[in-house]
Amino acid sequence: MKREELLFWKGKARNGFLIIQNHDLHAGYGALLLYALNGIRKAESINAIPIIDFNEKSCPYFYDAKWGTNIWEYFFEKVSSHTLQEINDWIKEGILSGQEVHFISSAEAAQTHQYDPERLATFWAWETPINKVSWMKEKRALGRRYVQEYIRPKEHILKKVESIIATQFKASFIIGLHIRGSDFAYAKPTPIQAYFEEVDRLVDERNDKDYQIYVATDQSQYLDEFEKRYSGKVIYLNAVRSDNHIAPFRFEEISGYQKGEEVLLDILLLSKCQQILKGAAATGELALWFCNHNNITDFALQSEFNKKKYSELESTYSQLNVGNKSKTSRKTQILRERIIRRFIESKIGKVIYYRSTLARKILKH
Structure with missing residues (x-):
């Protein structure tokens, strides 16, 4: 192939x-999508061809050898037709020069993810927007443009979505909701009661019993509560969930592919619902980037970014006492979380956490 x-x-x-x-390394599936999309945006800005290389070393929680070496390609078509291996081969052959191959540094990725005003984002960070509604609308429109142009879920994923819709989505009105629990900490969490009240309002407003509620959540207690309150109306993915403060994507015993697929299926299934309820977490907002309507209840607008150091953050499970723990047990858990976060935030902790699978198992948080 010629250089041109x-x-x-x-x-x-x-x-x-x-x-x-x-x-x-702390990135969940939604964050990985954002890093990919902002990388594509960077490629556009420098007139380069983007190649997504999400590998075992950088994405260990979602790696599964059975599905190949590039985690992006487990779930999505390539953004461009080439691979990193091909690029390296062309450099060795003298077809390309090393100066024509660019990378995004760790510092630049972090800066973009939280500070760049032009970034793709599902929630604000250190700089609170003056008008939250306008900010979310602008970011949503940007996200939808990039998803439409660049993101193509694999055929086997789309077939699973179609199958679930055909077998489970039976009502004329489907309310889809994403409620994040477990380790969610970067923003103020939305309590389950707020979701109950909004679902009740929507159902009363329609005055029609032909409805279902699709619940996307990482917290098993939340799913239990919805099933108790709306018996016979709740549908959900048979996915891995947490009953504590540890997010499912950190479960080493579960296939990396399975963990990623379940989040993507939730995103795509939520996007097919007629009304979507979501908080500040990424999955709910990403679902809106895959849909073409604006029937949204956005609890994120009542939330705030937690402007704290990583070591001072507290999980949703702990903040809202999802596990109904005693005062003493809750204090112990908060202390344990804080100690682990402080260690991981230290220089030596970062190195150990990054390099050691065993360390990541021990330091689950």
């Missing part, structure tokens, strides 16, 4: 390639 052909993409000659990798 290699650097031609989407009807335009390009200046090189941008390799998009993950630098955040």
